[in-house]
Amino acid sequence: MFGLLDWLKLGAGAVAGVLLAAGPLYLIGRHDGHQQAAVERLEADVAAFVKREGIDHEVDGMDRYRICLDLGGLPDQCEQLRRLATAAEGE
Numbered sequence: 001m002f003g004l005l006d007w008l009k010l011g012a013g014a015v016a017g018v019l020l021a022a023g024p025l026y027l028i029g030r031h032d033g034h035q036q037a038a039v040e041r042l043e044a045d046v047a048a049f050v051k052r053e054g055i056d057h058e059v060d061g062m063d064r065y066r067i068c069l070d071l072g073g074l075p076d077q078c079e080q081l082r083r084l085a086t087a088a089e090g091e
Contacts, residue, residue: 002010059067068078 062070064081064084065078068081069075
């Protein structure tokens, strides 16, 4: 049947086959991981852009006084912005 040398040859062949198959599989997995990370990063960028556009449209409709209040300003402080805006319109 098979001698000790034959079993060693079969084992070495099996190990070599596994190593040859593992290299390309590792590279394919690594490439797919990079692709998935790039897609996720792009999706996050698009979501942030859409959110920013919505905030921009919301802020465009506000006057300086309302923006100041929404950012946490006190009404007395924000009133100065309203007076500046009316003074600038008068000039």
